[in-house]
Amino acid sequence: MDEQLQELGMRMKFLEQQMMQLDQQLQELTSVRDSIEEISKGAEGQEMLIPLGAGVFVKGVLKDCKTVKMNVGAGAVVEKSFLDAKRLVEEQIEALENVREQMTDEGSKLSQNMQVMQTEE
Numbered sequence: 001m002d003e004q005l006q007e008l009g010m011r012m013k014f015l016e017q018q019m020m021q022l023d024q025q026l027q028e029l030t031s032v033r034d035s036i037e038e039i040s041k042g043a044e045g046q047e048m049l050i051p052l053g054a055g056v057f058v059k060g061v062l063k064d065c066k067t068v069k070m071n072v073g074a075g076a077v078v079e080k081s082f083l084d085a086k087r088l089v090e091e092q093i094e095a096l097e098n099v100r101e102q103m104t105d106e107g108s109k110l111s112q113n114m115q116v117m118q119t120e121e
Helices: 002-040 082-120
Strands: 049-052 055-062 067-073 077-081
Touching: 002 049, 002 055, 002 082, 077 082
Parallel strands: none
Antiparallel strands: 049 055, 067 077
């Protein structure tokens, strides 16, 4: 019984670590979405602070206020409209939120199982 309880505890810790990483990804994507939205409101030639991440910005001049470049994997970069880029990021956010919900449910089940096992001892 102790081994099973330890195993559940280890699974719970692993799940918590995964959820922390997922939360970081969600924060990053939310920041990207907000940046896309903000930059899309700019005008060509406008000087602005462009976020690099982790609270770091660079001063720049907006040259193209119609498209962004997005990495789509394997080093491939494609051009997207601001609207398409925002939609894609929002889809990614939604997918991660669904995964987080599943992980939360799994964590609740693990916690319940651990409580049941502890009361049986």
